[in-house]
Amino acid sequence: MADSFNFELVSPERLLVSSEVVSVSIPATEGEMTVMAQHSPVMTTIKPGIVTVNGVDGKKDQYVVFGGFADILPAGCTLLAESAVHVDDISKDELDSRIEAARNELKDAQHHEHQSKLEEFIYHMTSLKDAVVE
Amino acid sequence: MPSLKDLKNRIASVKATQKITKAMQMVAAAKLRRAQEAAEAARPYSQRMSAVLANIAAAAGSDGDAPTLMTGTGKDQTHLLVVCTADRGLCGGFNAQISKAAREHARKLLAEGKTVKIFCVGKKGYDSLRREFASLIVERKELRDVKKIGFEHADEIGRKVISMFEEGEFDVCTLFYSEFVSVISQVPTAQQLIPASVETSEDVSSSAIYEYEPDAGAILADLIPRNISVQIFRALLENVAGEMGAKMSAMDNATRNAGDMINKLTLNYNRQRQAQITKELIEIISGAEAL
Numbered sequence: 128m129a130d131s132f133n134f135e136l137v138s139p140e141r142l143l144v145s146s147e148v149v150s151v152s153i154p155a156t157e158g159e160m161t162v163m164a165q166h167s168p169v170m171t172t173i174k175p176g177i178v179t180v181n182g183v184d185g186k187k188d189q190y191v192v193f194g195g196f197a198d199i200l201p202a203g204c205t206l207l208a209e210s211a212v213h214v215d216d217i218s219k220d221e222l223d224s225r226i227e228a229a230r231n232e233l234k235d236a237q238h239h240e241h242q243s244k245l246e247e248f249i250y251h252m253t254s255l256k257d258a259v260v261e
Numbered sequence: 262m263p264s265l266k267d268l269k270n271r272i273a274s275v276k277a278t279q280k281i282t283k284a285m286q287m288v289a290a291a292k293l294r295r296a297q298e299a300a301e302a303a304r305p306y307s308q309r310m311s312a313v314l315a316n317i318a319a320a321a322g323s324d325g326d327a328p329t330l331m332t333g334t335g336k337d338q339t340h341l342l343v344v345c346t347a348d349r350g351l352c353g354g355f356n357a358q359i360s361k362a363a364r365e366h367a368r369k370l371l372a373e374g375k376t377v378k379i380f381c382v383g384k385k386g387y388d389s390l391r392r393e394f395a396s397l398i399v400e401r402k403e404l405r406d407v408k409k410i411g412f413e414h415a416d417e418i419g420r421k422v423i424s425m426f427e428e429g430e431f432d433v434c435t436l437f438y439s440e441f442v443s444v445i446s447q448v449p450t451a452q453q454l455i456p457a458s459v460e461t462s463e464d465v466s467s468s469a470i471y472e473y474e475p476d477a478g479a480i481l482a483d484l485i486p487r488n489i490s491v492q493i494f495r496a497l498l499e500n501v502a503g504e505m506g507a508k509m510s511a512m513d514n515a516t517r518n519a520g521d522m523i524n525k526l527t528l529n530y531n532r533q534r535q536a537q538i539t540k541e542l543i544e545i546i547s548g549a550e551a552l
Contacts, residue, residue: 135305135309137305137306137309138306138412139303139306139307139412139415139490139491139494140299140302140303140306140411140412141302141303141305142302142305142306155474156474156475157474157475167472168470168471168472169471169472169473169474170313170316170317170471170472170473170474170477170480171473171474171480172474172475172479172480172483196313196480196483196484198309198313198316205309205313207306207309207310207313209412209487210412
């Protein structure tokens with residue numbers, strides 16, 4: 128059996144997952160990464176995307192996260208998401224409304240940096256929507 | 262001397278009030294439980310956040326490129342006070358305590374010749390601070406029609422504070438809220454938000470050598486604003502729990518007072534009724550004797 132480690136998915140409102148897992152795929156800003164036990168310590172930011180959790184019992188769970196960051200240590204992995212929802216509970220409308228909100232914000236955005244950040248967010252959200260709707 | 266009918270009416274009205282306060286107490290108790298659960302559920306996030314932040318600050322802080330949100334502007338001329346209170350009254354001294362702490366802080370700063378700006382979250386704080394510092398209140402936010410406080414509300418406030426900071430409207434930001442200790446005790450607390458006070462842990466084992474993606478500075482720049490929102494979120498949740506606790510004990514007191522009052526009024530009522538009966542008897546007897 129493959130080594131397992133402790134994975135925690137936390138959003139500001141609550142602790143969503145805290146369990147022993149074999150591997151976790153995280154949509155890191157610099158590209159998708161899969162974390163397994165004994166991973167070297169990494170701290171990374173996360174873009175909107177899907178987190179796939181492979182539990183010890185072979186069960187696969189998916190969560191949609193909207194940005195945040197991950198703290199990876201050999202002993203465990205903590206994912207601090209700005210907001211996270213189980214993939215079954217997410218609806219297209221919700222994603223649409225989030226994209227809409229970001230678009231509106233883009234219109235009012237002053238700083239160039241802020242604008243490009245929002246554009247990036249919208250891009251990720253749109254690709255996420257395509258992935259979820261499938 | 263009030264007549265018998267007056268007394269009867271008063272007893273009925275006090276009884277009705279008692280019923281209302283009793284109901285409010287029970288509602289507050291139910292809400293308190295929910296608020297406490299919410300506050301507890303939010304705790305892991307803020308704990309991990311501060312752990313990660315301490316870690317990363319230790320790594321990035323040595324480079325000297327820490328964002329200004331953390332180091333501050335280097336001045337402390339203009340202070341922003343974010344005062345979080347409840348939107349509703351009838352909760353004892355809860356709101357008054359928070360605004361008193363804020364008011365004392367503001368007075369002290371003004372006496373030192375500093376500029377003070379106030380951001381009111383919640384209606385009650387605005388109402389009481391407006392009297393003395395009407396010209397200093399730059400922003401206000403009410404969460405009156407919000408059923409359950411979510412992170413997005415805190416984030417909205419956090420973002421407003423940060424954008425004000427970026428425009429150079431203030432140098433130091435302090436958050437006022439009430440820390441929930443227990444149902445009967447809430448402590449008004451002032452917490453400095455900007456520049457962020459990060460406790461750098463000396464614990465070597467926790468500060469493993471991380472790889473940073475993209476790099477420590479970028480993560481820190483992303484993390485600090487989020488941390489501010491998280492702190493505000495935590496303050497709001499503590500406030501809700503505190504408000505409900507204060508309301509519960511205030512309403513408990515009110516119910517008990519109403520009970521005492523009813524007892525007193527009933528005693529009075531009975532005494533008067535007896536006096537009247539005696540009076541009527543005397544009238545009948547003396548009437549009969551006169552015949």
